[in-house]
Amino acid sequence: MDMPTKAPGLEDEAFSLNLKALTNLLAQSETRNVAFADCASNPDIKRCYRFIEHLVTKSRKGKLLPNHKAAVEQLDFTFNGRPICDVLAPNSSIRSAEHTAYTIAQRRATDLAAAADKLASEAQKKIDAARERIAQEELSIRQAEARIADAQRRAEEAEATANAAIQLLLDDLKSLRVAQCQAAQSSENIYLTSEELAERIRYDVRSVRTHLAKSMIEGVHYVRGPGGRKKLWVWNQIEKDMLNGVFSARSSSGSTLDDDE
Numbered sequence: 025m026d027m028p029t030k031a032p033g034l035e036d037e038a039f040s041l042n043l044k045a046l047t048n049l050l051a052q053s054e055t056r057n058v059a060f061a062d063c064a065s066n067p068d069i070k071r072c073y074r075f076i077e078h079l080v081t082k083s084r085k086g087k088l089l090p091n092h093k094a095a096v097e098q099l100d101f102t103f104n105g106r107p108i109c110d111v112l113a114p115n116s117s118i119r120s121a122e123h124t125a126y127t128i129a130q131r132r133a134t135d136l137a138a139a140a141d142k143l144a145s146e147a148q149k150k151i152d153a154a155r156e157r158i159a160q161e162e163l164s165i166r167q168a169e170a171r172i173a174d175a176q177r178r179a180e181e182a183e184a185t186a187n188a189a190i191q192l193l194l195d196d197l198k199s200l201r202v203a204q205c206q207a208a209q210s211s212e213n214i215y216l217t218s219e220e221l222a223e224r225i226r227y228d229v230r231s232v233r234t235h236l237a238k239s240m241i242e243g244v245h246y247v248r249g250p251g252g253r254k255k256l257w258v259w260n261q262i263e264k265d266m267l268n269g270v271f272s273a274r275s276s277s278g279s280t281l282d283d284d285e
Contacts, residue, residue, distance in 0.1 A: 039092055042075040047099060056101040061129045076103050076111070083112045104128070215247070215256040224259070225266075239270070 049072050050056050063070040079096060082088040093112055103111045105128040222229045227236060240246055245262050246255045 039095075042072070043095060046072045046075060046096075050099055050101050053101075057105060058101065058103050059129070060104055076108075080111060083114055086114065088112065213261075214259040216259050217256065221257045221259070221262070239265075 049068050058069060058072055058076060060073060063073050079088055097109045101108055218229050218232050222232045246257045249256055
């Protein structure tokens with residue numbers, strides 16, 4: 025900063041305050057560079073920048089105290105990208121330093137633009153790759169939907185085939201019931217005369233009428249025909265009871281059927 029000439033004590037005091045501010049600024053800086061381009065955004069940088077300008081002016085005029093110069097150079101930083109020891113050299117120029125800072129800033133801007141272009145290119149590649157993956161996933165989804173539709177169609181065909189088979193089975197069951205009914209109807213009672221019964225069981229007619237008839241029950245083993253005298257033997261029941269041994273249990277009853285034929 026443009027400082028008026030002061031008494032040695034006051035000048036040392038002002039230098040110490042500015043040096044302390046510069047030390048604090050450099051402690052917070054990662055680059056340890058005091059640049060003209062940063063003055064507009066930070067008042068502390070602007071203050072330190074003007075302080076260094078004042079030191080450069082004094083150095084060019086040969087008025088910079090050696091102890092002040094040594095104290096600043098001990099901080100080991102750069103001013104607009106140049107080492108402070110070069111900036112404080114007697115033949116140093118502030119305009120040259122500012123031009124160097126502008127050149128450095130321009131170079132940094134170019135580097136940043138190139139880096140931005142590189143990042144944009146990489147981002148575009150990632151976007152293109154993502155679009156390609158999305159297209160592939162959409163294709164896979166369409167193929168899956170087609171497979172699902174085909175599976176549904178085959179399921180419907182299988183269901184129709186199963187329904188047809190069930191209907192055929194029901195028809196077969198119905199036919200079987202009809203056949204069973206017909207078979208039951210065809211197995212109606214067979215009525216025999218005494219002669220026909222004797223012929224079937226290898227008995228003579230008299231034995232049928234006198235002995236075998238003892239175990240017979242009217243309405244079960246025989247019925248009476250029209251007129252109430254002629255007896256017709258129910259072969260189905262007689263055959264069943266013969267196989268089950270029913271007649272032997274009734275042989276002791278002593279009843280005898282009259283010969284009314």
